[in-house]
Amino acid sequence: MSLADPEVPRIELRPGYSISRLIKGGWQLASGHGTVNQERETILADMDRYVDTGMTTFDCADIYTGVEAMIGEYLGRVRERHGSVGVERVQVHTKFVPDVSQLATITAAEVEQAIDRSLRRLGVERLDLVQFHWWDYEVPRYVEVGMMLSRLVEQGKIRHVGATNFSCATLQELLDAGVPLVSHQVQYSLLDRRPAGEMTSLCRSRGVSLLCYGALAGGFLSHRYLGAPEPEPPFANRSLVKYQLIIEEFGGWNAFQELLQVLAGIANRLQVPIGAAAIRALLDRLQVGAVIVGARNSSYLGETLAALDCDLGPTEYSAIESVLRGSLGPVGDVYQLEREKGGRHANIMRYELNRERSEGPIEH
Numbered sequence: 001m002s003l004a005d006p007e008v009p010r011i012e013l014r015p016g017y018s019i020s021r022l023i024k025g026g027w028q029l030a031s032g033h034g035t036v037n038q039e040r041e042t043i044l045a046d047m048d049r050y051v052d053t054g055m056t057t058f059d060c061a062d063i064y065t066g067v068e069a070m071i072g073e074y075l076g077r078v079r080e081r082h083g084s085v086g087v088e089r090v091q092v093h094t095k096f097v098p099d100v101s102q103l104a105t106i107t108a109a110e111v112e113q114a115i116d117r118s119l120r121r122l123g124v125e126r127l128d129l130v131q132f133h134w135w136d137y138e139v140p141r142y143v144e145v146g147m148m149l150s151r152l153v154e155q156g157k158i159r160h161v162g163a164t165n166f167s168c169a170t171l172q173e174l175l176d177a178g179v180p181l182v183s184h185q186v187q188y189s190l191l192d193r194r195p196a197g198e199m200t201s202l203c204r205s206r207g208v209s210l211l212c213y214g215a216l217a218g219g220f221l222s223h224r225y226l227g228a229p230e231p232e233p234p235f236a237n238r239s240l241v242k243y244q245l246i247i248e249e250f251g252g253w254n255a256f257q258e259l260l261q262v263l264a265g266i267a268n269r270l271q272v273p274i275g276a277a278a279i280r281a282l283l284d285r286l287q288v289g290a291v292i293v294g295a296r297n298s299s300y301l302g303e304t305l306a307a308l309d310c311d312l313g314p315t316e317y318s319a320i321e322s323v324l325r326g327s328l329g330p331v332g333d334v335y336q337l338e339r340e341k342g343g344r345h346a347n348i349m350r351y352e353l354n355r356e357r358s359e360g361p362i363e364h
Contacts, residue, residue, distance in 0.1 A: 209289030
């Protein structure tokens, strides 16, 4: 890692705490994907490449097996080379995701133990941002547990608290109770616009930035699928299963192809990849603070950064909106489909990842 001037623009979540508007996602690095030692060295070197562009913010989670520890190893190497100045240049956003079986009984001590575990793995004295997830609203303790995290902010173990995948009503409950949320991580893309509207309005009124995952729909929003036949199972990973369901909600493969064709025309005019145009369109959305881009290595870094050079104007947005107006969905609140017990979207979720991790590697 050098200390050169960054290229990626930044946004302040709160005064004195800024992040890069492109965030490096970490779930693909989990050990369930078969990371080996030689690849681990490549991954650590790639982290330098991201930081050198100004993409200094990393997203991970307590349930991503091995990822917090890997980022912690990277931070240790940065500390050896550049001291505290180098480490302070990097922001690490993790998550607190208690298993569904823990929700009714989890205590403040157990919450603190989970946070202490993330601190040890990352090798830091304070977590920059802890994003809070709650599986089941029928266990209505999310405000209580959110306040437990707030107390850990007061104790100095957490710098900021965010939420992930909450509904409008439950997010407002957290905010009204005084949980000091600075961000809300949501699935958001041209295919899935559920955070637009009510969620955006709520976050805007309360100073909460949207951090968006799924911007490329697991890779579906790319030239690879332009004009391609609809893929059939078995799929290479659960991510493709997840986002094919989103495509079905959008209106099906033909509607998806219509959107891809419009994006391809825009991308060709701007001389950027389709994915870059899709990311740019999301960065321009109201209240979007940053877009999380998942990548196993830096081979697509150039294509990701191309999103910053896109300038989508009225003509481009008119063409995109002409397709989006005809889409069927997804409809409902953020993560609502994923919470419908027994539904297609909920059936691919895994609710006991902490327990599974303790028993062996998991797939993501």
